[in-house]
Amino acid sequence: MTKVNVYVTLRESVVDPQGIATQEALQTLGFNEVESVRIGRLIQLELSGTDSEVEARVTEMCDKLLVNKVIEDYSFEIGEVAGK
Amino acid sequence: MRFAVLSFPGSSCDVDMYHALLDIVGVGAEIVSHLDADLNNFDAVVIPTGASYGDYLRPGALAQSSKSIDGLKAFADSGKPILGVGNGFQILVEAGILPGAFLRNKGLKFRSGNAKLAVQNSTSTFTSIYEEGQQITLPFAHEYGNYYVDADTASQLQEQNRIVFTYEDGNLDGSVEKIAGVLNEQGNVLGMMPLPERAVEEIIGGTDGLPLFRSILKNWSEKNVNHA
Numbered sequence: 001m002t003k004v005n006v007y008v009t010l011r012e013s014v015v016d017p018q019g020i021a022t023q024e025a026l027q028t029l030g031f032n033e034v035e036s037v038r039i040g041r042l043i044q045l046e047l048s049g050t051d052s053e054v055e056a057r058v059t060e061m062c063d064k065l066l067v068n069k070v071i072e073d074y075s076f077e078i079g080e081v082a083g084k
Numbered sequence: 085m086r087f088a089v090l091s092f093p094g095s096s097c098d099v100d101m102y103h104a105l106l107d108i109v110g111v112g113a114e115i116v117s118h119l120d121a122d123l124n125n126f127d128a129v130v131i132p133t134g135a136s137y138g139d140y141l142r143p144g145a146l147a148q149s150s151k152s153i154d155g156l157k158a159f160a161d162s163g164k165p166i167l168g169v170g171n172g173f174q175i176l177v178e179a180g181i182l183p184g185a186f187l188r189n190k191g192l193k194f195r196s197g198n199a200k201l202a203v204q205n206s207t208s209t210f211t212s213i214y215e216e217g218q219q220i221t222l223p224f225a226h227e228y229g230n231y232y233v234d235a236d237t238a239s240q241l242q243e244q245n246r247i248v249f250t251y252e253d254g255n256l257d258g259s260v261e262k263i264a265g266v267l268n269e270q271g272n273v274l275g276m277m278p279l280p281e282r283a284v285e286e287i288i289g290g291t292d293g294l295p296l297f298r299s300i301l302k303n304w305s306e307k308n309v310n311h312a
Contacts, residue, residue, distance in 0.1 A: 010187075014232065015258075017192055065149070068142055068178065070185035071232055 001046055002054050006066060006076040009040035014071050040072075046081060054078055085304050086112035088126040090156070092147050093118075095171065096134035097281070104281040105130070109297040121152040123159045127304055133170025133225075133279060143186060143228045144174030153179050165209050165300055166273045170226060173265075173275030182268055182275045183241070184233040189226070190258030196225035198289075199278050200253040201264055205245050208267060209303045210274045213295040219252060220292035222278035229277045231259040231266070241266060249276055 010016045016038050023037040043066055047054060058076055067074045087105050091098040098115050105113035116123070123129055137146035147153065160166055160181050168176040176182040189195060198221050203214040214220070233241065238261050241247050249265035251257075265276030280293030 013234070014187065017188065017190055017258075021192065065145065066141070068145070068185045070183075070234075071187060 001048060001081045002051070003079050003081045004045040004047065004054060004058050004076050005079075006043040006045065006058065006062060006074055007040060008043065008067055008072050008074045009038055011071055011073050051078055085127045085301055085308075086114070086125070088114055088116045088121070088123055088129045090121060090123075090129055090131050090152060090172075091115050091117055092134075092136035092150065092175070094134050094136040094138055095132050097170070097279070098132045098134070101130055101132040101169075101281045104284045104293070105297065108284045109294070109301065111297075111301055118147070118150045118152040121155055123152075123155045126164075127308075128165045128167070128300055129156065129159055131166070131168040131172030131175055132281070133172055136171055136175060139171075139228075142174075142178065144171060144176075144178040147175045148179055157181060160268065160270075160273050163270065163272050165304070167210065167296075167300070168273075168275045169279050169281065170224075170277060173277055174228065176273065176275045181273055182266060183237050184231055184260075184266070186228040187230040187232050187258070188228055189230050189256075191256060194225075194227040195229070195257065196223070198222070199224045199251055199264065201249045201278060202252045203248070204250055205248045205267070207245075208248055208271055208274065208299075210267075210296055210299055211248055212303060213299045221283070221290055222280055222292055223282040223289070224278045226257070226277055229257040229259070231263045231277070233260050233263075244269065246271075248274060249278065 018039045019037040026034045062074050089098050089101045102113050102115050105111050174186050177184050201220050203218045206214045206216040246267040250262040251264050255262045280296045283290045283293035
């Protein structure tokens, strides 16, 4: 069994109002060194297949459903599920 | 003329749309489940608003897993009219039938109320009874009403006169080019965030949505009714 972490973030060209609000809140709390906050989402998948199969299938899943490429970018990491 | 109101799990305003079409506009209408949607017997399809599939992942996204989307794409290719309002617009965008994507409202809050709109294109199948530039008021209710397209697509939409409605009261949710409603390239698919089916009777606050449905009916009648 393979575990995949898919990281979905808003594209650089897209304004992230949640990130901006969070950055302002951090600065209010004294974290003045924070220059940018971007908020994305983590999708965790567990699936079977060889690494190359998994890579091809997850890419297809991202392109078809998990990611809207008009506004989002993605990357993913493939790892073993511990104990399996 | 017969309308299908295509209903997904979580489409909560299918009955409002059905009522507007059948009882007020006076056309044939049927609420069709996405599971057994055979759209071939209909002259137009409307996708109502609500929160299909719980708005999970992204609003409208999970509807792509429904078999009805293939039928919807074929219906769009056939040139018959498709109208998606609110979540129905989000479904059309996520299915790739209309361009763009939806972001959370600029103010990060769900907002509802009455939107002041301008009719930018009064030549479409959906708007030919309105006057060019006419100001109308339609209700809206959304958290993901911030329509996004990149700059190239936005100028293409303008050049092709595909921006049908714009927000004229501050564009508070942040849509690119104040877009409230947009057409596909062929001109037979309209997506809009304001809700015309909630403005068809004076008793509920206004009738500015009526000309939209009547335009669809008029344009269909001119093509299909034999005036012998």
